[in-house]
Amino acid sequence: MLPTSINAIEAYSGANGILKKVKKGSLLIDSSTIDPAVSKELAKEVEKMGAVFMDAPVSGGVGAARSRNLTFMVGGVEDEFAAAQELLGCMGSNVVYCGAVGTGQAAKICNNMLLAISMIGTAEAMNLGIRLGLDPKLLAKILNMSSGRCWSSDTYNPVPGVMDGVPSANNYQGGFGATLMAKDLGLAQDSATNTKSPILLGSLAHQIYRMMCAKGYSKKDFSSVFQFLREEETF
Amino acid sequence: MLPTSINAIEAYSGANGILKKVKKGSLLIDSSTIDPAVSKELAKEVEKMGAVFMDAPVSGGVGAARSRNLTFMVGGVEDEFAAAQELLGCMGSNVVYCGAVGTGQAAKICNNMLLAISMIGTAEAMNLGIRLGLDPKLLAKILNMSSGRCWSSDTYNPVPGVMDGVPSANNYQGGFGATLMAKDLGLAQDSATNTKSPILLGSLAHQIYRMMCAKGYSKKDFSSVFQFLREEETF
Amino acid sequence: MLPTSINAIEAYSGANGILKKVKKGSLLIDSSTIDPAVSKELAKEVEKMGAVFMDAPVSGGVGAARSRNLTFMVGGVEDEFAAAQELLGCMGSNVVYCGAVGTGQAAKICNNMLLAISMIGTAEAMNLGIRLGLDPKLLAKILNMSSGRCWSSDTYNPVPGVMDGVPSANNYQGGFGATLMAKDLGLAQDSATNTKSPILLGSLAHQIYRMMCAKGYSKKDFSSVFQFLREEETF
Amino acid sequence: MLPTSINAIEAYSGANGILKKVKKGSLLIDSSTIDPAVSKELAKEVEKMGAVFMDAPVSGGVGAARSRNLTFMVGGVEDEFAAAQELLGCMGSNVVYCGAVGTGQAAKICNNMLLAISMIGTAEAMNLGIRLGLDPKLLAKILNMSSGRCWSSDTYNPVPGVMDGVPSANNYQGGFGATLMAKDLGLAQDSATNTKSPILLGSLAHQIYRMMCAKGYSKKDFSSVFQFLREEETF
Numbered sequence: 001m002l003p004t005s006i007n008a009i010e011a012y013s014g015a016n017g018i019l020k021k022v023k024k025g026s027l028l029i030d031s032s033t034i035d036p037a038v039s040k041e042l043a044k045e046v047e048k049m050g051a052v053f054m055d056a057p058v059s060g061g062v063g064a065a066r067s068r069n070l071t072f073m074v075g076g077v078e079d080e081f082a083a084a085q086e087l088l089g090c091m092g093s094n095v096v097y098c099g100a101v102g103t104g105q106a107a108k109i110c111n112n113m114l115l116a117i118s119m120i121g122t123a124e125a126m127n128l129g130i131r132l133g134l135d136p137k138l139l140a141k142i143l144n145m146s147s148g149r150c151w152s153s154d155t156y157n158p159v160p161g162v163m164d165g166v167p168s169a170n171n172y173q174g175g176f177g178a179t180l181m182a183k184d185l186g187l188a189q190d191s192a193t194n195t196k197s198p199i200l201l202g203s204l205a206h207q208i209y210r211m212m213c214a215k216g217y218s219k220k221d222f223s224s225v226f227q228f229l230r231e232e233e234t235f
Numbered sequence: 236m237l238p239t240s241i242n243a244i245e246a247y248s249g250a251n252g253i254l255k256k257v258k259k260g261s262l263l264i265d266s267s268t269i270d271p272a273v274s275k276e277l278a279k280e281v282e283k284m285g286a287v288f289m290d291a292p293v294s295g296g297v298g299a300a301r302s303r304n305l306t307f308m309v310g311g312v313e314d315e316f317a318a319a320q321e322l323l324g325c326m327g328s329n330v331v332y333c334g335a336v337g338t339g340q341a342a343k344i345c346n347n348m349l350l351a352i353s354m355i356g357t358a359e360a361m362n363l364g365i366r367l368g369l370d371p372k373l374l375a376k377i378l379n380m381s382s383g384r385c386w387s388s389d390t391y392n393p394v395p396g397v398m399d400g401v402p403s404a405n406n407y408q409g410g411f412g413a414t415l416m417a418k419d420l421g422l423a424q425d426s427a428t429n430t431k432s433p434i435l436l437g438s439l440a441h442q443i444y445r446m447m448c449a450k451g452y453s454k455k456d457f458s459s460v461f462q463f464l465r466e467e468e469t470f
Numbered sequence: 471m472l473p474t475s476i477n478a479i480e481a482y483s484g485a486n487g488i489l490k491k492v493k494k495g496s497l498l499i500d501s502s503t504i505d506p507a508v509s510k511e512l513a514k515e516v517e518k519m520g521a522v523f524m525d526a527p528v529s530g531g532v533g534a535a536r537s538r539n540l541t542f543m544v545g546g547v548e549d550e551f552a553a554a555q556e557l558l559g560c561m562g563s564n565v566v567y568c569g570a571v572g573t574g575q576a577a578k579i580c581n582n583m584l585l586a587i588s589m590i591g592t593a594e595a596m597n598l599g600i601r602l603g604l605d606p607k608l609l610a611k612i613l614n615m616s617s618g619r620c621w622s623s624d625t626y627n628p629v630p631g632v633m634d635g636v637p638s639a640n641n642y643q644g645g646f647g648a649t650l651m652a653k654d655l656g657l658a659q660d661s662a663t664n665t666k667s668p669i670l671l672g673s674l675a676h677q678i679y680r681m682m683c684a685k686g687y688s689k690k691d692f693s694s695v696f697q698f699l700r701e702e703e704t705f
Numbered sequence: 706m707l708p709t710s711i712n713a714i715e716a717y718s719g720a721n722g723i724l725k726k727v728k729k730g731s732l733l734i735d736s737s738t739i740d741p742a743v744s745k746e747l748a749k750e751v752e753k754m755g756a757v758f759m760d761a762p763v764s765g766g767v768g769a770a771r772s773r774n775l776t777f778m779v780g781g782v783e784d785e786f787a788a789a790q791e792l793l794g795c796m797g798s799n800v801v802y803c804g805a806v807g808t809g810q811a812a813k814i815c816n817n818m819l820l821a822i823s824m825i826g827t828a829e830a831m832n833l834g835i836r837l838g839l840d841p842k843l844l845a846k847i848l849n850m851s852s853g854r855c856w857s858s859d860t861y862n863p864v865p866g867v868m869d870g871v872p873s874a875n876n877y878q879g880g881f882g883a884t885l886m887a888k889d890l891g892l893a894q895d896s897a898t899n900t901k902s903p904i905l906l907g908s909l910a911h912q913i914y915r916m917m918c919a920k921g922y923s924k925k926d927f928s929s930v931f932q933f934l935r936e937e938e939t940f
Contacts, residue, residue, distance in 0.1 A: 036367055059381055071381065096377055099368055106367035107377050110360040114383035117356030117436065124434045125349040128423065131430040132271055132341035133334055142308065142331055142342050146294055148349035150385030186898045188363065189908075193891045195366040198464050198915045199359045200443060201352065201436055203894075203908045204674070208435060210903045214701045215685075229433050231684045421663045424673075428656045433680045438659075438673045439909070445668045449936045450920075466919045506837055529851055543847065566847055569838055576837035577847050584830040584853035587906065591822030594904045595815040598893065601900040602741055602811035603804055612778065612801055612812050616764055618819035620855030658833065665836040668934050669829045670913060671822065671906055678905060699903050 001031040001058070004183075005038040012042050024050035027083055031072070033057045035187055036102035036109070037194060039075065043101040052080050055101060056088060057108040061176065069093045075104035106191070113188040115152070116181055116205040116222070122152040123226035126159045136162050158223035167221035175221030182209040236266040236293070239418075240273040247277050259285035262318055266307070268292045270422055271337035271344070272429060274310065278336040287315050290336060291323060292343040296411065304328045310339035341426070348423040350387070351416055351440040351457070357387040358461035361394045371397050393458035402456035410456030417444040471501040471528070474653075475508045482512050494520035497553055501542070503527045505657055506572035506579070507664060509545065513571040522550050525571060526558060527578040531646065539563045545574035576661070583658040586651055586675040586692070589622040593696035596629045606632050628693035637691035645691030652679040706763070709888075710739040717747050729755035732788055736777070738762045740892055741807035741814070742899060744780065748806040757785050760806060761793060762813040766881065774798045780809035811896070818893040820857070821886055821910040821927070827857040828931035831864045841867050863928035872926035880926030887914040 002008050008030060012018045018028065028046055030039065030053065039055040046053035054076030064070045070092035074084055081097045088095045098107045125148065129139040136159045144154045157163045167175035185206035192199045212218070212228050220227075237243050243265060247253050253263065263281055265274065265288065274290040281288035289311030299305050305327035309319055316332045323330045333342045360383065364374040371394045379389045392398045402410035420441035427434045447453070447463050455462075472478050478500060482488050488498065498516055500509065500523065509525040516523035524546030534540045540562035544554055551567045558565045568577045595618065599609040606629045614624045627633045637645035655676035662669045682688070682698050690697075707713050713735060717723045723733065733751055735744065735758065744760040751758035759781030769775050775797035779789055786802045793800045803812045830853065834844040841864045849859040862868045872880035890911035897904045917923070917933050925932075 073377065094380065098373065098377070099370065103368050106364055106369050107374060110364040110367075110369070110374060111378055111381045111383040113363070114356045114360040114378060114385070114388070115381075117359075118353050118383070118385050120436050121349050121352030121356070124352075124432075124437050125345040128348070128427055128430070128432045128434060128437070129341055129345040131432050132345075132426060133338050134341050134345070135334065138331075138333065139342060139345060142333070143346055143349060145329065146306065146346045146350075147386045147391070148346040148353070150349070150353050151382045153349070156382070182901075189894060189898060191367055192363055193894060193911075195363070196887075196915060196918070197359075197363045197366050198912050198919065199363060200439060200464075200909065200912045200916075201355050202359050202363070203912050204435060204439055204905065206898075207903050207905045207908050210901060211699070211905075213901070214903065229681070417666075424659060424663060428659060428676075431652075431680060431683070433677050433684065435674065435677045435681075438677050439670065441663075442668050442670045442673050445666060446670075446934070448666070449668065464916070541851065564850065568843065568847070569840065573838050576834055576839050577844060580830040580834040580837075580839070580844060581848055581851045581853040583833070584826050584848060584855070584858070585851075587826030587829075588823050588853070588855050590906050591819050591826070594822075594902075594907050595819040598818070598897055598900070598902045598904060598907070599811055599815040601902050602815075602896055603808050604811050604815070605804065608803065609812060609815060612803070613816055613819060615799065616776065616816045616820075617856045617861070618816040618823070620819070620823050621852045623819070626852070661837060662833055665833070667829075667833045667836050669833060670909060671825050672829050672833075674905060674909055699905075 003032070005034040008032050008034050008038060008042065013045065019045055019049060022046065022049050022051045026051040027080060028053045029056050029084055029087065030054070031056050031058050033108055033184060033187065034105060035190055036105035037191075039102045039105050043076070052077060053101065054080065054084050055104040056084065057104050058092070059108065059111070060092075065091065072096065073098050073104040073107040075099060075101045075106070105187075109184060109188045109191060112181070112184040113199070113202045113205070116185055116209065117201045118150040119152040119156075119158060119223055120205055120208060120225050122150065123158050123223070123229055126226060127229050152223070156223060158226035166223070168223050168226065172220040172224035172227065175223065177219055178209055178212045178222050178224065179218045181222040182206065182213050185209055238267070240269040243267050243269050243273060243277065247280065254280055254284060257281065257284050257286045261286040262315060263288045264291050264319055264322065265289070266291050266293050268343055268419060268422065269340060270425055271340035272426075274337045274340050278311070287312060288336065289315060289319050290339040291319065292339050293327065294343060294346065295327075300326065307331065308333050308339040308342040310334060310336045310341070340422075344419060344423045344426060347416070347419040348434070348437045348440070351420055351444065352436045353385040354387040354391075354393060354458055355440055355443060355460050357385065358393050358458070358464055361461060362464050387458070391458060393461035401458070403458050403461065407455040407459035407462065410458065412454055413444055413447045413457050413459065414453045416457040417441065417448050420444055473502070475504040478502050478504050478508060478512065482515060489515055489519060492516065492519050492521045496521040497550060498523045499526050499554055499557065500524070501526050501528050503578055503654060503657065504575060505660055506575035507661075509572045509575050513546070522547060523571065524550065524554050525574040526554065527574055528562070529578065529581070530562075535561065542566065543568050543574040543577040545569060545571045545576070547571075579654060579658045579661060582651070582654040583669070583672045583675070585622070586655055586679065587671045588620040589626075589628060589693055590675055590678055590695050592620065592622040593628050593693070593699055596696060597699050622693070626693060628696035636693070638693050638696065642690040642694035642697065645693065647689055648679055648682045648692050648694065649688045651692040652676065652683050655679055706736040708737070710743040713737050713739050713743060713747065718750065724750055724754060727751065727754050727756045731756040732785060733758045734761050734789055734792065735759070736761050736763050738813055738889060738892065739810060740895055741810035742896075744807045744810050748781070757782060758806065759785060759789050760809040761789065762809050763797070764813065764816070765797075770796065777801065778803050778809040778812040780804060780806045780811070814889060814893045814896060817886070817889040818904070818907045818910070821890055821914065822906045823855040824857040824861075824863060824928055825910055825913060825930050827855065828863050828928070828934055831931060832934050857928070861928060863931035871928070873928050873931065877925040877929035877932065880928065882924055883914055883917045883927050883929065884923045886927040887911065887918050890914055
């Protein structure tokens, strides 16, 4: 599980890389969140060595890892999925087969892009509602029983005081850092450019997290976008 | 229940308007979705006549109306809410007190802005995933068990073939038209400008629905944004 | 010359407003930058009193005012333009007839929206180029001899050190404040919503200035958007 | 002069690529518009062979090529620039030294990103103004004497009927196709992601050209964004 596409390429194709020594018939599972195009490239190289490569990016944080509750999204040859599932099942309660190599990454990237959009949307809606005179807890309750409901509003609300046990209740410490979200949105952006898919909101969400990182929010949980938008005009 | 702020002002303050004849002690409930600033203005005028004004915009479509399952979001003097609830309860299963006059509108506007953002986000994520090789039903399933989950993905999925009984299963007929969504986003935009609240995604969502209306989608359900984004490059 | 639509309405229609006392045949020229729909409304009221109303918003700062170099964009009945021109010519070197009442506002709003977009675009392009290793002065020179050329790049460059005598050379003091730009973009937004015109970049520019105002830039010149985008990631 | 980064890599590093046979001391000039990071990579490989690589993307269309009026933006070792200039000067009247390898690309990409932003901004401002009742020629004249002035408004106006001899006067035929603009914006996007530079408007401009390509505008001149935004709501 490596931080970037470049690291993964180096680990496989570098001077002392896995490809130099891998035995035929080995099953190689990469849980990095990287560009699906890179996963496909690595799979080709691994296949030339007579081994098998699967991409299996992971979802869920430190807590989920401790309690074996991670989610793995797996891409690769379907015949090999059972073997991967056996191993990954030790760490994760959800091991989902997504299709050909690269689709594990694709599923992860699409989910996180939608997550970023919903989170910023929730932050904007909550902030607007508060300025229009609504009580934040009441507004969250209304959204959650209506069509605005989403994971960011009902499970991970970004407004301090609305929920307990989430980063917004703890000064946005812990959780999933804005930097990591910016990175995943960069991957979504690259994949969208490569496939010529329009992502108007996804692309703007990317830029918003990019700005947040440059303005002191890089290590705060990504739900701190509420705080970022919240600051008041002072004139 | 009138279509625009201008219609509501005319109905109250026009030459033959309600304000000319309203009796002292009357309870006036307006279920239009309009600018909360207008609701506040009307409430002041009504109060001068010795009557009471409440804003109570409604959520839910024709089906919900038939089965008395509408949601009413009510703003106004708290003492009068019981009276409003008695009446509105005949049509709606959820009658929620939101606070002072105008907060009913505020709740409705914030919900619909978040809905528009989540719907476009779902459409972008589903489209990107499909282009990256994922099966739409599988991708929807993964999103719905992950942090990308939202009403637009799990209850009203915009991709044909993923769910039954929703507008995307019926060529985007019925449902909540793109024009109506554009109108509600215009209200959100106005309220955000008035309160100096930044709504980056909300504002872009507004422009996207504005474009859709100009390109033949005005009468289709608002989930047709998937189709709008989906069209393929043909070169 | 009043700051907002509300002030202008009060000045004309208020308890002690101009409309109470205006003499028949008077020429009333309003140089406020306000909603063109309000200008049209005021013109109707003034006409009922037998007088004439023209909107004539102004462009150019304190320096231009001192040297009689202001630009006036005038909307109203064409027959009355000569009279307006005679008066306004004492303060401005450019007095442009734009068409019916409200078109002076329209011209001002459209210009300032394009200005805001070009300025943010210049700031983004300069910042990206600098990060890619280009010298700012050289990049500005290249843009100015190419198709990226605009007033913001060749006359009012937002990057400190590129030009003398502009706000970017003086810590963004003086000039046209970010708050005023946010206000004008709010008017553009309202006009676009009323006429159902899509303004994707204009709308996002509005939100960017809105955010800047909330983050300490409200009194800085609007070219400080370069500084706003420039701040470095620190991790 | 090759269309994409992949083509350039193949031409240099492919099985029959330039790198297989290049003689020591050769000067290799690449006029493709590609990712500056790829130019840098190719320069390293070329240097290993004892030769010199320069990136020199070009600006100006068929007309400029015929009349030797192209602009070349050149990146590479400064000592070699005189040699490059001698050759490129036969085709271009402007040969600009931009700095180290890759800065030619950087200058081209930044210019075209600003161009795309200004063009869309001009289209939005002209469309809004027309809907507010302004004559297009008059509005263009006002913008061009004011702070909204840009190359897209004064040299290449996107509104039919405003100028002669530009694509908007010829049904958007000829000129610089929307597909090519989408490609250049994709490069800007990649460079911005790599350098963590926020490009809010640049990124949205990218998505707008992406959508246009999917909706039948791919071969029209990029100024056809006016037509794309212009279509009227019909309800």
